[in-house]
Structure formats: C-alpha cells, structure tokens
Amino acid sequence: MFFKVLTDFVTGIITKTYTPKNKIYYSIAHSGECGAVSLNNISENTVSKNAFDGFKPVFSDVILVDLPLSKAIKYINTNATKDDLAIQIHFNSTSFEKCICGKNRYVGSICQNCNTKSEKYVKFGPLCIAWHTNRQLCANITYALNKLIPGQEFLLDQLIPDNTRSHNERPNCLAWPKLKCKSILIEAGFGCDPNFSHFIDNKDNQIEIGKTVGKVIKDFICKDI
Ligand SMILES: [Zn+2]
Numbered sequence: 197m198f199f200k201v202l203t204d205f206v207t208g209i210i211t212k213t214y215t216p217k218n219k220i221y222y223s224i225a226h227s228g229e230c231g232a233v234s235l236n237n238i239s240e241n242t243v244s245k246n247a248f249d250g251f252k253p254v255f256s257d258v259i260l261v262d263l264p265l266s267k268a269i270k271y272i273n274t275n276a277t278k279d280d281l282a283i284q285i286h287f288n289s290t291s292f293e294k295c296i297c298g299k300n301r302y303v304g305s306i307c308q309n310c311n312t313k314s315e316k317y318v319k320f321g322p323l324c325i326a327w328h329t330n331r332q333l334c335a336n337i338t339y340a341l342n343k344l345i346p347g348q349e350f351l352l353d354q355l356i357p358d359n360t361r362s363h364n365e366r367p368n369c370l371a372w373p374k375l376k377c378k379s380i381l382i383e384a385g386f387g388c389d390p391n392f393s394h395f396i397d398n399k400d401n402q403i404e405i406g407k408t409v410g411k412v413i414k415d416f417i418c419k420d421i
C-alpha cells in the first residue's frame with residue numbers, strides 16, 4: 197500500500213501542471229475557538245491562521261473564510277461551484293488516559309508530570325482526509341508534510357477514500373463532509389507528539405505548513421481533482 201501511494205505521488209508530480217480554473221476556499225480551522233493545543237498550548241486555530249500566510253502567496257486569488265464551521269460551510273456551499281476546492285488545516289490530538297501517577301495524559305504520549313511512557317502505541321504524523329476529492333492529492337500532501345516536519349512517521353497507509361476518521365478515537369469534524377464542492381481536511385500532525393509540538397512552536401514553521409500544502413495543491417490541480 198505504501199509503495200502504491202508513493203508511486204502515485206511520483207506520477208502525480210511528473211504528469212500534472214497547474215491551470216487556475218478552480219477557486220480555492222481556505223477556511224480557518226476552529227474559527228472563533230481554539231481547537232486542540234500543542235504541548236506548549238499553541239492552538240489549532242493559531243496554526244491554521246498563520247498557515248494561511250504561507251498559503252496565500254501560492255494562491256493569490258484564494259478566498260479566506262474565517263467563520264465558525266457551520267457558517268463557513270453555508271458560505272462555501274452558497275458561493276462555490278462543485279469543482280471548486282475548500283481546505284482546512286488542522287492538527288490532531290489523541291484522547292486522554294490516566295497515567296500511573298494519577299494525572300491525565302494524551303494516549304501515546306509521555307506523561308508531562310512523571311515522564312512515564314504510555315503503554316499504548318500511537319502512530320503520530322500528518323493525515324490528509326479526503327472528502328469529495330482526490331485520494332492522490334491527499335497522498336501528495338501527506339507525503340510533503342512528512343518530509344517537512346522532522347520525526348514524522350509515515351501514515352500513507354492510512355489514506356482511505358472518503359475516510360471520515362482521524363487518529364482520534366472518535367470521528368473527527370463530522371460537519372466538513374456536508375460541503376458540496378471538493379474538499380480536503382488536513383491534520384498536519386499531533387499536538388501531543390513532541391516532534392510536531394516542537395515544530396509548531398515556531399511561527400515560521402506554521403507558515404511553512406501552509407506554503408507546503410499550497411504548493412502541493414498548485415502542482416496537482418489541473419484536470420481531475
Ligand atoms: Zn481541528
């Protein structure tokens with residue numbers, strides 16, 4: 197499965213060129229809220245906003261939507277055609293479990309209180325969830341974020357068309373599939389992953405996430421997203 201997706205990735209880059217026929221809607225994740233946080237309390241909303249600063253130079257005509265989720269979906273459904281693309285950039289968290297010291301910690305993480313390792317193994321890494329769009333584009337974004345963020349594990353084998361789950365234990369963002377246009381939801385990493393958490397402490401890296409995602413989309417879009 198990994199090899200297959202990697203092959204798709206290579207083919208995609210070589211054979212596709214960008215023609216700007218579709219509009220892109222960049223919807224800020226958790227607008228008006230905070231969402232999940234990194235180990236140092238950097239919020240998903242902050243990362244999503246700063247990532248836009250990297251995304252915008254790639255798509256100068258991108259339409260920014262900074263509205264709470266239900267309003268954002270309404271706005272995009274009213275204005276977008278079915279061939280336009282809406283994206284949101286998030287990051288994940290795992291659920292909580294009780295550490296032996298009695299404190300809560302994220303599943304798979306090291307306890308901030310006593311340094312004990314979780315017994316459950318969690319694969320941390322970016323995940324790009326496809327709804328009404330192209331699996332290969334999602335693979336390309338996941339691959340590019342894996343390369344960008346140090347210490348990420350490959351999650352390409354988790355890419356399933358129309359997958360509605362993240363690595364959270366419950367389905368993530370159930371509202372997003374209500375979009376009528378093509379859409380992608382990107383989980384750039386896990387806030388409770390020390391590597392990712394360290395990476396997004398730096399605002400420049402948040403911007404770099406948006407730039408990377410923008411470039412991959414631009415390289416890919418031509419005829420068949
Ligand atoms: Zn989120």
Ligand SMILES: [Zn+2]
Binds near residue numbers: 297298311
């Ligand atoms: Zn502990």
